[in-house]
Amino acid sequence: MESLVPGPVAAVLDFMVTIFVLMVGIGFAAVVVIFIIDITQHRDAIRRNYPVVGRFRTLFTNLGEFFRQYFFAMDREEMPFNRAERQWAARAAAGGDNTVAFGSTKNLSLAGTLYFVNCPFPTLDTDRAETEPMIIGPTCRKPYAAPSFFNISGMSYGALSKPAIQALSRGAAMAGCWLNTGEGGLSPFHLEGECDIVFQIGTAKYGVRDGEGNLSDERLAALGADNRIKMFEIKLSQGAKPGKGGILPGIKVSEEIAAIRGIPAGQDSISPNRHPDIGTIGELLDRIAHIRAVTGKPVGIKCVIGAYGWLDAMFDEVKHRGEESAPDFITVDSGDGGTGAAPLPLMDNVGLPIRESLPTVDNIRKRHGMKQRVRLIASGKLITPSAVAGALCAGADFVVAARGFMFALGCIQSLKCNKNTCPTGITTHNTRLQRGLNPADKAVKVANYCKNMRKEVEVIAHSCGVPEPRRLRRFHVRVVEGDGRSTPFNELFPSPDAADNDPAAAIREGRAEDREAKPRPPAEVAIPAQA
Ligand SMILES: Cc1cc2nc3c(=O)[nH]c(=O)nc-3n(C[C@H](O)[C@H](O)[C@H](O)COP(=O)(O)O)c2cc1C
Numbered sequence: 001m002e003s004l005v006p007g008p009v010a011a012v013l014d015f016m017v018t019i020f021v022l023m024v025g026i027g028f029a030a031v032v033v034i035f036i037i038d039i040t041q042h043r044d045a046i047r048r049n050y051p052v053v054g055r056f057r058t059l060f061t062n063l064g065e066f067f068r069q070y071f072f073a074m075d076r077e078e079m080p081f082n083r084a085e086r087q088w089a090a091r092a093a094a095g096g097d098n099t100v101a102f103g104s105t106k107n108l109s110l111a112g113t114l115y116f117v118n119c120p121f122p123t124l125d126t127d128r129a130e131t132e133p134m135i136i137g138p139t140c141r142k143p144y145a146a147p148s149f150f151n152i153s154g155m156s157y158g159a160l161s162k163p164a165i166q167a168l169s170r171g172a173a174m175a176g177c178w179l180n181t182g183e184g185g186l187s188p189f190h191l192e193g194e195c196d197i198v199f200q201i202g203t204a205k206y207g208v209r210d211g212e213g214n215l216s217d218e219r220l221a222a223l224g225a226d227n228r229i230k231m232f233e234i235k236l237s238q239g240a241k242p243g244k245g246g247i248l249p250g251i252k253v254s255e256e257i258a259a260i261r262g263i264p265a266g267q268d269s270i271s272p273n274r275h276p277d278i279g280t281i282g283e284l285l286d287r288i289a290h291i292r293a294v295t296g297k298p299v300g301i302k303c304v305i306g307a308y309g310w311l312d313a314m315f316d317e318v319k320h321r322g323e324e325s326a327p328d329f330i331t332v333d334s335g336d337g338g339t340g341a342a343p344l345p346l347m348d349n350v351g352l353p354i355r356e357s358l359p360t361v362d363n364i365r366k367r368h369g370m371k372q373r374v375r376l377i378a379s380g381k382l383i384t385p386s387a388v389a390g391a392l393c394a395g396a397d398f399v400v401a402a403r404g405f406m407f408a409l410g411c412i413q414s415l416k417c418n419k420n421t422c423p424t425g426i427t428t429h430n431t432r433l434q435r436g437l438n439p440a441d442k443a444v445k446v447a448n449y450c451k452n453m454r455k456e457v458e459v460i461a462h463s464c465g466v467p468e469p470r471r472l473r474r475f476h477v478r479v480v481e482g483d484g485r486s487t488p489f490n491e492l493f494p495s496p497d498a499a500d501n502d503p504a505a506a507i508r509e510g511r512a513e514d515r516e517a518k519p520r521p522p523a524e525v526a527i528p529a530q531a
Pocket residue numbers: 153154155156159160181182183184200235237238239302333334336337338339340379380381382383400401402403404417427
């Protein structure tokens with residue numbers, strides 16, 4: 001009988017049927033092979049008890065990481081940063097309108113929520129004041145007048161990709177904030193934008209070491225002579241991995257990385273878990289004094305606070321040696337700080353969160369009369385205006401952010417920073433993935449994020465009745481406790497400085513500062529609501 005379909009079509013159909021049968025056969029054979037592998041293996045109980053289907057659990061767990069944020073998670077649910085926080089950062093980076101409609105989606109009764117104490121007579125736009133540059137290291141040969149209260153926290157070239165560092169550097173220059181190198185040394189990419197640089201000295205002293213890994217005065221002096229480098233930060237610890245060193249595997253030590261870090265190419269490089277030359281308060285102050293003497297620039301420390309009695313001991317020793325021996329700044333990192341890679345128990349459970357450690361350190365420095373001498377820098381999930389304003393209330397002179405700026409660069413929180421597969425090109429050295437990160441475009445976003453952050457922190461300050469963010473005090477914020485009621489922050493952490501606890505004292509202090517800054521009648525400062 002004659003076929004109903006023409007010959008060529010029948011041939012194609014025959015071919016497709018054959019392919020289909022073959023694929024079903026291969027699929028069936030694969031299932032049988034996987035079944036045998038699963039039922040005979042001993043390492044995974046789920047796969048042994050539920051051969052083949054047990055494997056979907058791993059697949060769905062992995063896919064869940066990606067899809068949860070799009071389909072299932074509510075605005076305020078995810079960690080470490082929820083969608084509302086990420087979107088604020090992304091909108092601030094994009095520039096333009098950063099308003100939201102209808103009302104807050106935030107659950108305001110959760111413990112830890114901040115309520116700022118707005119004022120019946122907010123600061124008029126005409127009475128707002130510019131936040132003046134703040135001097136760090138007044139006793140150095142070259143003090144730093146830091147223009148921005150919001151800056152970029154340490155992230156090394158290596159943890160971040162080349163285009164990410166280029167974008168941060170150019171963006172920092174546009175926004176007038178500083179960029180901290182992180183512990184991986186100073187790369188040409190950090191310098192590309194000609195921004196202010198804070199050079200971090202990690203335990204391996206990358207970029208500032210001699211052949212044996214000791215601090216090199218020659219390198220220090222060369223860095224100190226560079227006008228772009230404004231300060232040096234000795235990293236004692238960081239929130240995500242206090243007391244943890246690391247190994248940079250030889251395969252990652254390219255010629256370029258080796259030259260930047262001052263280590264041999266192709267060989268494993270070990271970061272000790274502590275500075276081998278800094279084991280006591282005396283040695284710490286000696287090191288600070290030495291680096292300051294060689295470079296002429298402000299020198300501070302970065303640490304996550306667990307035990308804090310040592311700070312009293314340090315300030316006692318400073319008084320004994322003379323005020324100029326103090327660290328010029330202390331960067332306090334939160335116990336829940338970020339990193340490229342760290343063990344979970346260190347990330348989760350070691351070190352105090354910034355909300356406790358910041359007022360604690362501020363109280364100690366104020367008790368020792370070091371408020372003006374030792375500047376306080378805070379970091380740790382301070383990526384939205386309310387978090388930054390809260391840190392200023394708690395005693396910070398400056399706030400630095402790492403992951404906030406990663407969101408400005410386009411980070412989607414896929415949590416693959418340690419895998420070299422970052423889909424946005426920020427933490428990968430795969431040049432194909434880096435193609436998506438255009439340094440020129442992202443620099444604008446970095447700058448927008450920083451500028452909009454400052455602007456919205458100012459809005460909170462004005463709402464509280466003060467002319468600029470650094471006039472925010474502890475009594476300007478209340479914290480929700482476990483029973484859902486809020487308590488003034490100055491009652492939770494009373495300060496030795498009356499201006500933190502008492503609105504009238506803050507107003508007196510503000511007037512005195514105004515008189516000192518400009519010899520003209522000070523602007524009336526409105527009395528905050530709770531006064
Ligand atoms: C990718 C990445 C790399 C980091 N590298 C360093 C580093 O080299 N040195 C350092 O002191 N901190 C490093 N940190 C920690 C940050 O500087 C910061 O202290 C911490 O992430 C908390 O700030 P955040 O919540 O704004 O991210 C790194 C963080 C990230 C996310």
